[in-house]
Amino acid sequence: MSEQRFTVDDLLHLMAQLRNPDGGCPWDxxxxxxxxVPSTIEEAYEVAEAIEREDFxxxxxxxxxxxxxVIFYAQLGSEQERFDFSRIVDTLVRKLVRRHPHVFPSGQLYGDNNIADIDESEVKRNWEAIKAEEREAKGEKGTLDGVAEGLPxxxxxxxxxxRAAGVGFDWPEIDGVLEKVEEEIRELRSAIANEGAxxxxxxxxxxxxxxxNVARHLKVDPEAALRQCNRKFERRFNRVESALKExxxxxxxxxxxxxxxLWDQAKSGE
Incomplete structure (x- = not known):
């Protein structure tokens, strides 16, 4: 007999019990x-780390x-009569259907939806255009409006x-971006020498x-690149430390x- 598999409904019930004033968890x-919020951010990064490490x-x-x-936020929203999990799901599905007209041309999740012949670049253009319409509907009229300040x-x-590149404000080639990096290094040197902290x-x-900007032109996620660099530094420094501890x-x-x-030895050993 197979082991019982719990469902989203079980998870919602569990969360309600954790928040039950009569016998719930004091911490929750x-x-x-x-x-x-800090836990949410931490959990998102742990997902990213597992994927980057291929720890499937x-x-x-x-x-x-x-x-x-998400379930925790849904419970809090329900308690305050702001929203619940079903509304979260409903809003998400409606938004995704709206943003994929090439998959759901009728605007319905189910029904006669013939997938359009469209390439990835056109999908991206349409996606950004639809998102721009949504931002404008929220009163976000500027190109840069709505980019959350709480992001890393x-x-x-x-x-x-x-966003700026989407309206044409961009370097046409990466060489210009690299020259800008070199210019900023020179300006940093000058500031350190002459202008203070x-x-x-x-x-x-x-x-x-x-x-x-260099990362963007290379189609590299700068956060992921820096996380990879951090792991490399940690790995090499640990080798240095291990050699000394011997x-x-x-x-x-x-x-x-x-x-x-010892650092050079650690590098050459990779």
Whole structure:
């Protein structure tokens, strides 16, 4: 006999029980929309990390943790009579049907929907046009309106640049972007030498923004690229530290020259 499989309805029931003032979980009962935001962000990054590591054995578990965040918000919304899970699903399905007219030309999820002969570039153009209409309906009339300020800075920079590029404000070739990076490096050097910390911070921001532009032209996610770099740095530094520990030492006990030598060895061993 196969093991019972729980459903979304079971998950909704579980969440209601956790938030039940009569016998629920004290921690869950204390939470608000604001207090669970950090957990939501953390769970999203854990999903991304599992995918980047190709840890598909545990990906379903991480996706479940992320889904629980949505269920938690739905419960809070229901308690405050703002929305519930069914409204979340309804709004999502309607939006996706609206944004895929090439798949649902009748505007209905079910029925006579003949898939149109359309290429990916046209799909993207239509998608952006429909999203622009939706933003305007919300009163967001500017090109850059609606890009959430709570996004990680690299991700928000990428979204802002994509919006601007969508209306023609973009470098035609990556060479121009790379020249801009070099210009920003020169300006950062000058600020450090002559203008103090505050000006240097501004120039550093300009440099990072330009680096995101390079990533966009390369069709690389800058957040993912930096996460990969972080893992590489961590892996190599751990090798340096392990080599020193074999002699009963810590990194602080070694000279910079020795650390550089061990670092080069760690790099060459990959």
């Amino acid at each position: 009962l204390k939470q608000t929309f604001a207090t669970i 054995e545990h990906l379903h578990e991480e996706l479940g943790d992320l889904l629980f965040q 800075a690299l991700t928000r920079a990428l979204k802002l640049q994509k 505050e000006r240097a911070r501004e120039e550093l921001g300009d440099l990072l923004f330009s680096c995101v 002699d009963g030492r810590q990194p602080a006990d070694a000279s910079l020259e020795e650390l550089d030598r």
